[in-house]
Amino acid sequence: MKKKIFLFGELSLMSSIRFTKKIALVDCNSFYVSCERLFNPKIRKKPVVVLSNNDGCIISRSNEAKALGIKMGEPYFKAKDIIVKNNVQVFSSNYSLYGDLSRRVMRTLKRFNSDIEIYSIDEAFMDLSNFPDNEIADVGKEIRNTVLQWTGIPTSIGIAKTKTLSKVANHIAKKKQSGVTSLIGIENLDPILEKIEINDIWGVGRQLTKFYQKNGIYNAKQLKNKSNTWIKKSSNVLSSRTAMELRGIPCIDLEKTASKRKSCVVSRSFGKRVESFQELKEAVANYCLNASEKVRSESLVAKSVTVFVRTSPFQRNFGYYSNSKTIDFPIATNNSIEIVKAAVSILESIFKNGYRYQKAGVMLTGLSNDTERKNLFSSEKDEKINNLMRSIDNTNYRYGRSTLSLASAGVHKKWNMRREYSSKIDTADFYCMPKIRIG
DNA sequence: TCTGGGGTCCTAGGACCC
């Protein structure tokens, strides 16, 4: 090929407008707290926390609450002193509200680029490579402003060449007023990576942090400069991928199409300890109904079901017991009745008298597409059961969960979880709409 | 005394993420 000769002007144009690979990570700030604040302006500038299921742990904190020293994941009862003393506003989690607002945020993001990967309820990766490098920071700011204006949710945005680096950028953005950080076009990232502690890197958890520190690696720059073969040998491929990504080499793709899930878990801690087989059975039956409904809604069938029960790992003075067992179905299924029946038979075999059970759960595994099964083994009886399941799902969708249930699922539900501080906001309920006085 | 070699598949457990 002939070498192309550029005129001076053309050359400078070419070098200023570049379209390198650019990944953005958009992360909602204190997401659950932000959701509660949206419908309750009085708590905007105040310290706020949101609790996990059963009001157990603190899983979302406003900046004011963080400043008071309340830690992520801390048990609520341990933080209670600080909370009471500082008049911190407390909320039980309201997942249907958070889910709804999450969908609104994601929809807004898709307006900028439909190639997004919804990574969690409050995070999404976006491919912004189609925007020119020199405009990328402004694009980030525009995304942030639009999300804020359309949904009311504040976000932080980090932009870089790889997913791992966009996480780093996001980490920096969180501390900035503008909420946007781009690492695009920076030749040497070492001074920035040096300030990122090893445990703040995406993919480096507690065990790896311990291991790296033992080997003298304390920050992202040091990990970046460690040899791949050493990392792979002494850890695994995932860790070497992390290091590559820190070097700006993309190893983790954006997953633009949501892949079908491989398993489905429903488990809960009980509002109070459960000792009787009957109550445990009701709980397990309920979890089965939820899990099979979820699986049906995604047109999946399960190969096997696992049930587990356990007493509290924190209160061993009553004796600790934990057990689980799995049953394979002869033919993959999503039929509630069949799943409940199998789960109850498992429970009968693992239940032991004399323990104070704290938690139980059901796991559907080996999920696959419903259609494949239908082609192979469909019968008139299957069709009848499918119709029955469909009418149950439709009724429950319309009139609320557990309008139609099974007798084994019980009615009293004394074991149900605690939710003492729920805001009870329901975006699907007309009467929960905020009232605005005009004039 | 001395007990092959290489491949696949499955599972349990551990580590990570939010």
Added chain:
DNA sequence: TCTGGGGTCCTAGGACCC
């Protein structure tokens, strides 16, 4: 008294086969 829930992936080791 009170400590969440729901996912994914990787590895080591065992079972099995020829």
